Amino acid sequence: MTSYRWCGLLLGGLLMAAQLVGADQPKLPRVEFTDQKLENGLRVFIAVDRTAPLFGISVTYNVGSRNERPGRTGFAHLFEHMMFEGSENVGKGEHFILIFNNGGNMNGTTNEDRTNYFEALPKNQLDLGLFLESDRMRALAVNQSNLDNQRNAVQEERRLGVDNQPYGKAFLDIDNLAYDNFAYKHSTIGEMADLNAASVDDVKEFFRIYYAPNNAVLTLVGDLDPAQTLEKVKKYFGSIPSQPAPPPVNMTEPSHYGERREIIYDPLARTPLVIMAYHIPPGNTPDNEALHVLASVLSQGESSRLYLRLVKEKQFATQVFAQADERRGPSILYVYAFLRPGVKPEDCEKAIRDEIAAVQKDGITTEEVEKARVQFLREQIQTRQSDLYTAMRIGQYAVYFGDPDLINTVVDKFNAVTADQVKEAAQKYLVREQLSLVTDLPAAPQGKAATAQKEGK
Amino acid sequence: MTAKCRSSISFLAALAAAMAVAMPAFPQEQHAAELSKVVRLNRAPVSNETLQVTLPRPVVTKLPNGLSVLVLERHKLPTVDFVLWIGTGDMSDPKDMPGLASFTAGMLREGTTHRTSAQLAADVDKIGATLNASSDFGSTNSAVMASGLAPSAGQILDLIGDVVLNPTFPSDELEKYKRRQLSQLEQDRSQPYVLAQERFRQALYQDFPAAVTLPTPESIKATTPERLKEFHHHYYVPGNAILGVVGDVKPDEIMGLIRKSFADWKGQPAPKPDWSHLPPAAPAKICLVDRPDSVQTNIVAGDYGARRTDPDYIALYVMNRVLGGGPQARLFLNLREVHGYTYGAYSRVGDDKYREAWAANTEVRNAVTDGSMEQLMAEFKRIRNEKVPETELNEARHSIVANFALSLEQPQGLLFRWMLVQDYGLPMDYWDRYPVEVAHTTPDAVQAAARKYVDLDHLQIVCVGDPKQPATIRSSPSVTC
Numbered sequence: 001m002t003s004y005r006w007c008g009l010l011l012g013g014l015l016m017a018a019q020l021v022g023a024d025q026p027k028l029p030r031v032e033f034t035d036q037k038l039e040n041g042l043r044v045f046i047a048v049d050r051t052a053p054l055f056g057i058s059v060t061y062n063v064g065s066r067n068e069r070p071g072r073t074g075f076a077h078l079f080e081h082m083m084f085e086g087s088e089n090v091g092k093g094e095h096f097i098l099i100f101n102n103g104g105n106m107n108g109t110t111n112e113d114r115t116n117y118f119e120a121l122p123k124n125q126l127d128l129g130l131f132l133e134s135d136r137m138r139a140l141a142v143n144q145s146n147l148d149n150q151r152n153a154v155q156e157e158r159r160l161g162v163d164n165q166p167y168g169k170a171f172l173d174i175d176n177l178a179y180d181n182f183a184y185k186h187s188t189i190g191e192m193a194d195l196n197a198a199s200v201d202d203v204k205e206f207f208r209i210y211y212a213p214n215n216a217v218l219t220l221v222g223d224l225d226p227a228q229t230l231e232k233v234k235k236y237f238g239s240i241p242s243q244p245a246p247p248p249v250n251m252t253e254p255s256h257y258g259e260r261r262e263i264i265y266d267p268l269a270r271t272p273l274v275i276m277a278y279h280i281p282p283g284n285t286p287d288n289e290a291l292h293v294l295a296s297v298l299s300q301g302e303s304s305r306l307y308l309r310l311v312k313e314k315q316f317a318t319q320v321f322a323q324a325d326e327r328r329g330p331s332i333l334y335v336y337a338f339l340r341p342g343v344k345p346e347d348c349e350k351a352i353r354d355e356i357a358a359v360q361k362d363g364i365t366t367e368e369v370e371k372a373r374v375q376f377l378r379e380q381i382q383t384r385q386s387d388l389y390t391a392m393r394i395g396q397y398a399v400y401f402g403d404p405d406l407i408n409t410v411v412d413k414f415n416a417v418t419a420d421q422v423k424e425a426a427q428k429y430l431v432r433e434q435l436s437l438v439t440d441l442p443a444a445p446q447g448k449a450a451t452a453q454k455e456g457k
Numbered sequence: 458m459t460a461k462c463r464s465s466i467s468f469l470a471a472l473a474a475a476m477a478v479a480m481p482a483f484p485q486e487q488h489a490a491e492l493s494k495v496v497r498l499n500r501a502p503v504s505n506e507t508l509q510v511t512l513p514r515p516v517v518t519k520l521p522n523g524l525s526v527l528v529l530e531r532h533k534l535p536t537v538d539f540v541l542w543i544g545t546g547d548m549s550d551p552k553d554m555p556g557l558a559s560f561t562a563g564m565l566r567e568g569t570t571h572r573t574s575a576q577l578a579a580d581v582d583k584i585g586a587t588l589n590a591s592s593d594f595g596s597t598n599s600a601v602m603a604s605g606l607a608p609s610a611g612q613i614l615d616l617i618g619d620v621v622l623n624p625t626f627p628s629d630e631l632e633k634y635k636r637r638q639l640s641q642l643e644q645d646r647s648q649p650y651v652l653a654q655e656r657f658r659q660a661l662y663q664d665f666p667a668a669v670t671l672p673t674p675e676s677i678k679a680t681t682p683e684r685l686k687e688f689h690h691h692y693y694v695p696g697n698a699i700l701g702v703v704g705d706v707k708p709d710e711i712m713g714l715i716r717k718s719f720a721d722w723k724g725q726p727a728p729k730p731d732w733s734h735l736p737p738a739a740p741a742k743i744c745l746v747d748r749p750d751s752v753q754t755n756i757v758a759g760d761y762g763a764r765r766t767d768p769d770y771i772a773l774y775v776m777n778r779v780l781g782g783g784p785q786a787r788l789f790l791n792l793r794e795v796h797g798y799t800y801g802a803y804s805r806v807g808d809d810k811y812r813e814a815w816a817a818n819t820e821v822r823n824a825v826t827d828g829s830m831e832q833l834m835a836e837f838k839r840i841r842n843e844k845v846p847e848t849e850l851n852e853a854r855h856s857i858v859a860n861f862a863l864s865l866e867q868p869q870g871l872l873f874r875w876m877l878v879q880d881y882g883l884p885m886d887y888w889d890r891y892p893v894e895v896a897h898t899t900p901d902a903v904q905a906a907a908r909k910y911v912d913l914d915h916l917q918i919v920c921v922g923d924p925k926q927p928a929t930i931r932s933s934p935s936v937t938c
Contacts, residue, residue, distance in 0.1 A: 094496065
């Protein structure tokens, strides 16, 4: 593993301060894992960690809401729910019962770029975890009443997380405004009407196309014997037939000319919100990493630029966040601020733009780069506490970028970013032509959902 | 946001009336022709062995000034976590100043005799650490928490020591803090669960301090540096504190660093409040809280729970596991998996030095509010009236004990367990005996806990929703509160 920190020091300037901070930093411990592929195409990663008597298992399927078609938004996630509704040898709801009653935890999640299913279990329940994941990969059982039931559960999930929440519509609409390509333009949770339209045949078809071993990655991390574990994996998953590769998704995002704006009048909100979204390159690219460093400099910690300017100095906002997504396709850097009542959104927007302009003009300091690095290192090390989370990340890196070893190399890539690269990336990407902006304003109760007003430029 | 309050009649009569309205003012959703069913095929390979896990024990020390220190070594990764509990939280707020403990904690980072707010922020961020202080409403403790890389342990301790021993509560920073808190209060009050908790705790705890869940604009505005200094002076004293450390540390070395930061901490021991006298449980009632344009009803229903030190706490915990403690439990399987009313339905047992609440909660679309109430009540009655079948109880007990293996992975979680032991004055073998006691909880003990704690005569129910929502419980004249 190469440390890039020392290269940075050769550049001169404020060497000593940086060196003193960085001098005794620990390294991110390496995760050693095996990487095998079964004959049916299932890719299997196994990593040993004997510090606690448990293991994490994660199955990452190469399908997300980007694979959906118009009229069926929300389907990848609805389908994820159906994976808990029973398979050939597992009854509906039995998955929850078996995992929790044997001391485990579990869940499944869907985003734009992948769907994953995962459990943490005491180490003596390896067969249970493998059996449950393989049975539903092999032979999902679907019927109308279970689909209707989960359609209801998902619609309540949407109400809980979006429709009954202040700012719920704003956080969905920002992507809708920013993207033109349907793949990322529509929401993962989906439209109610589309959820209503989903049929049992849709579920069966989706299962056939996407839920095949050659479209999935299985990761196991924990107190395991690697050879014995692989034998068990072969026993449970080896006979599941592969399927033709799913159709590729066109992720091309047309060029953007001019900024886009939307105002939402939100009867559930009591204070304003501003969300800004800039188009940036996909994850695992040098520019995306530079913008990740920038996001950290802008908003991580109470010494960050946006916190100092917006929260402390101007007192426009109670909280402000900058976040560079690392998507497989065209990605986004978001900046969003929760405003104090009475603050004009345009004043807040201008203060954010001023901070971005300052980076574009003068760049960031060596100390800021060092700070971002040590914050990132601490986060990366802390996320390794959980074997399950490590498993999920290895699986996700494999599906996203074909590079499971990013679990080890992300810190090096982050450390390779220089202050100059951050300045250049800010100049190139954080420009008006690439900006979409949603303002959410409190509105009087009106007996209907939040309404939006769009302005294109 | 208004809560309707009308005079109270018995809850059971209220519910009966609510359910008996033949012609609801608005149509309620009918049950689907065919309900989805939970099915046990019992074909999965399950190991029946329960891993015997012993939690690693911390080194416990008491400094001459009275500060208790727990050090737990975990060397998997080069990180360190610190938790400092001050044995006084928002439960001890003066009546005229709800939030004083929170404000005091929240202002610790805004200036000390050695560092300004900006310098503190810079020093924390420079080493990649996190440092936060807070109290929660209903909590008997305030907490200062910090995390970082193991080689920074000394710098982190220096920062914790500085904010805990030397805060100055500067008035310019306080004015800014107050403005942020006023905005935050507005933001919080837009959340339905915040409104539900507010009304539920008022209904349950009446004039007991645990009834308070939010500051008021008046209490925020009235805060002065003097009030914060006074609170800090009385309660931020070593005899009223426990410091826990977990991570990649050597006990001798870390104790040296702790002494360096905390040996000079002085102060008279803080008074220990007695939280054992709750108001008599209020008669059962339903409280409606208006949240115009809500598309769901947030339901909370509960009673006084038990203290961890009460003899039937473990029986209550096991009972709750069966009833609502997870997606494998009855409430979730019924309200979500069978009826499709909700994304989730759970119940929880609180844990503090007073009888924290036992409460169930679920969020349901407006049209099934009545049906959801009906199913909640049916499950409450069932666990009271019928003994939990032996196999179901076995699974619940097993789930709790087997989960101990997973708890070994999270250093902060482990530390938290030991800080509880210290804080409550429990014996050091508490976590060794705990799984044994869980495993020996009998069906009779579980039923006794259900009858005592799922107390329908005193059940407090809160529904937050749109005032125009189509629920018969709304139009029923017997709705109280």
